[in-house]
Amino acid sequence: MFSDLELDLFLKALYETVYMSFIATIFVCFFGLLLGIFLYLTSENGMLKNKYAYLSLSFFTSLGRSIPFLILIVLLIPFTRLILGTILGPSAALPALIIGATPFYGRIVELSLHEKGKELVETGLSFGANTFNIVLKILIPESLPSLIRGLTVTTITIISYTSIAGAIGAGGLGNLAYLYGYARNKIEITIIATFLIVILIIFVQLIGDITSKKLSKK
Amino acid sequence: MISINNVSKIYKTNNKEFKALQEVSLNIKKNTIHGIIGESGAGKSTLIRLINGLEDYQDGTVDVFEYKNIIKLNMESSRMLKKRIGMIYQSFNLLERKTVLENVLMPISINGKVKPKDLQKAKNLINLVGLSEYINKYPNYLSGGQKQRVGIARSLINDPEILLCDEPTSALDPTTIKSVLDLLKDIKSKFNITVVIVTHDMYVIKEICDYVTVMENGKIIENGYVEDVFYHPVKTTTKSLLSSIGLNYELIVNNNKHIKNKYILFFDKSILNSSIITEVSMKFKTSINILYASITPNEKGVMVVQIPKNIEDIRHSLMKSGVVVENV
Numbered sequence: 001m002f003s004d005l006e007l008d009l010f011l012k013a014l015y016e017t018v019y020m021s022f023i024a025t026i027f028v029c030f031f032g033l034l035l036g037i038f039l040y041l042t043s044e045n046g047m048l049k050n051k052y053a054y055l056s057l058s059f060f061t062s063l064g065r066s067i068p069f070l071i072l073i074v075l076l077i078p079f080t081r082l083i084l085g086t087i088l089g090p091s092a093a094l095p096a097l098i099i100g101a102t103p104f105y106g107r108i109v110e111l112s113l114h115e116k117g118k119e120l121v122e123t124g125l126s127f128g129a130n131t132f133n134i135v136l137k138i139l140i141p142e143s144l145p146s147l148i149r150g151l152t153v154t155t156i157t158i159i160s161y162t163s164i165a166g167a168i169g170a171g172g173l174g175n176l177a178y179l180y181g182y183a184r185n186k187i188e189i190t191i192i193a194t195f196l197i198v199i200l201i202i203f204v205q206l207i208g209d210i211t212s213k214k215l216s217k218k
Numbered sequence: 219m220i221s222i223n224n225v226s227k228i229y230k231t232n233n234k235e236f237k238a239l240q241e242v243s244l245n246i247k248k249n250t251i252h253g254i255i256g257e258s259g260a261g262k263s264t265l266i267r268l269i270n271g272l273e274d275y276q277d278g279t280v281d282v283f284e285y286k287n288i289i290k291l292n293m294e295s296s297r298m299l300k301k302r303i304g305m306i307y308q309s310f311n312l313l314e315r316k317t318v319l320e321n322v323l324m325p326i327s328i329n330g331k332v333k334p335k336d337l338q339k340a341k342n343l344i345n346l347v348g349l350s351e352y353i354n355k356y357p358n359y360l361s362g363g364q365k366q367r368v369g370i371a372r373s374l375i376n377d378p379e380i381l382l383c384d385e386p387t388s389a390l391d392p393t394t395i396k397s398v399l400d401l402l403k404d405i406k407s408k409f410n411i412t413v414v415i416v417t418h419d420m421y422v423i424k425e426i427c428d429y430v431t432v433m434e435n436g437k438i439i440e441n442g443y444v445e446d447v448f449y450h451p452v453k454t455t456t457k458s459l460l461s462s463i464g465l466n467y468e469l470i471v472n473n474n475k476h477i478k479n480k481y482i483l484f485f486d487k488s489i490l491n492s493s494i495i496t497e498v499s500m501k502f503k504t505s506i507n508i509l510y511a512s513i514t515p516n517e518k519g520v521m522v523v524q525i526p527k528n529i530e531d532i533r534h535s536l537m538k539s540g541v542v543v544e545n546v
């Protein structure tokens with residue numbers, strides 16, 4: 001059905017998409033967690049309640065979430081060129097992916113921590129524990145299932161972002177779908193590429209569901 | 219042991235101020251079970267949380283153990299204070315992703331390393347609350363009563379001198395309430411702990427408390443021995459709370475205004491088993507009409523009776539047998 005050349009193209013594109021999504025997810029997980037924890041801690045009910053810190057963090061988070069991803073990539077071109085020397089290829093998409101998805105995950109983390117936060121913090125405080133230990137040993141472990149669910153949603157968002165990035169030169173399945181299907185009129189390649197993206201997303205969702213269910217001890 | 223002096227607490231939300239506590243003063247004696255009761259929003263939780271420093275306050279002082287004005291303590295002293303006070307909650311506040319054993323050890327493990335002797339102590343406590351079969355189970359596997367038992371075991375891991383209970387039985391069914399209260403009573407005498415218990419249920423006060431404080435709108439409106447408050451309530455709120463457990467002999471008195479010569483009799487524990495009323499009845503050939511009878515938490519008895527004739531003789535005779543007689 002497809003030539004060897006085309007099969008190679010699919011494999012390469014799949015690899016690039018997985019690479020971009022995976023690396024970006026790792027960074028977003030780290031930065032988003034930090035952002036979410038600080039949003040939570042400085043908020044109205046947080047242990048380090050600080051109106052100004054919260055409002056400014058919250059402002060940048062909302063700003064980051066409201067810039068359309070395509071525009072974010074364009075805005076970040078000088079920055080990307082500065083740190084990576086190029087604006088093409090899968091690695092070049094990473095800064096935009098990370099900066100685009102971190103606020104998204106940050107908000108999810110903030111919400112997750114608020115879920116049972118009040119009771120858990122009070123319990124920790126009554127043990128005489130400090131803020132650091134309460135976050136590290138109570139809040140995060142107890143919120144883990146919910147944090148994993150949030151990370152699943154975030155990863156899926158990142159995968160769809162990679163398609164947008166792909167269309168403007170980052171490679172991956174999005175690039176393939178756009179280049180062959182739209183520009184060269186080979187619609188079947190677009191369909192297969194889309195199918196692969198869908199499979200990837202279903203796979204991520206499945207892994208996320210299983211992990212969070214396993215962790216929830218219900 | 220615990221001394222709260224003229225404390226006021228204001229919550230500020232969106233430029234609005236709310237006085238949750240208004241110049242509250244309260245002393246809680248060592249080795250007693252002290253109940254705090256009131257309607258929802260009365261300020262009970264706010265008050266109990268003052269004791270272990272979970273709540274700050276604007277005016278007054280809170281002194282606990284040898285610490286004066288605990289709000290001013292440095293971090294280290296504040297930690298030491300909290301270690302000496304255990305707490306249990308209405309919603310149990312267990313960690314869902316930790317086993318029963320891990321939950322009980324949490325007050326230690328969150329601040330440092332768990333030593334073998336801590337582990338042994340945790341196991342003993344889990345045994346004490348009757349959950350040894352469940353030691354490696356997760357809280358979601360347990361019933362409400364069992365969860366509260368885990369909460370109780372956890373609160374005891376640091377050998378506290380005070381146990382704070384914020385509505386510990388409000389999420390439980392009647393039979394379970396009884397068993398949790400019995401456990402608290404046992405623990406109090408076994409470990410010589412001072413127990414402070416917040417509730418909106420007079421039954422809890424009746425079952426286990428020595429002292430009771432009644433709160434309304436951020437103020438203490440009545441305070442004293444359970445006996446005294448139960449049989450000589452002053453405030454309407456207290457009376458209506460009491461009628462919820464049938465301890466409303468005032469109501470009986472008022473509803474039987476047409477009946478003359480009513481008396482309230484108080485019996486001491488020591489004379490509860492003797493048949494005083496019958497003896498007096500026979501001696502003076504008078505049928506004494508019992509309108510109300512009940513037994514108090516400390517096993518004193520109370521009765522409302524009508525004495526149709528020979529009143530003075532009967533009164534004398536009763537008082538000689540150790541009964542306190544009050545005219546109403």
Ligand SMILES: Nc1ncnc2c1ncn2[C@@H]1O[C@H](COP(=O)(O)OP(=O)(O)OP(=O)(O)O)[C@@H](O)[C@H]1O
Pocket residue numbers: 229230231236238256257258259260261262263264265418
């Ligand atoms: N963090 C807060 N911010 C603002 N108001 C509060 C806060 N916590 C409590 N309050 C108010 O203070 C009052 C007393 O609250 P508290 O929790 O002490 O009542 P309570 O007697 O324990 O009631 P309940 O039986 O419902 O638990 C309530 O009216 C409540 O709305």
Ligand SMILES: [Mg+2]
Pocket residue numbers: 262263264384385
């Ligand atoms: Mg309360």
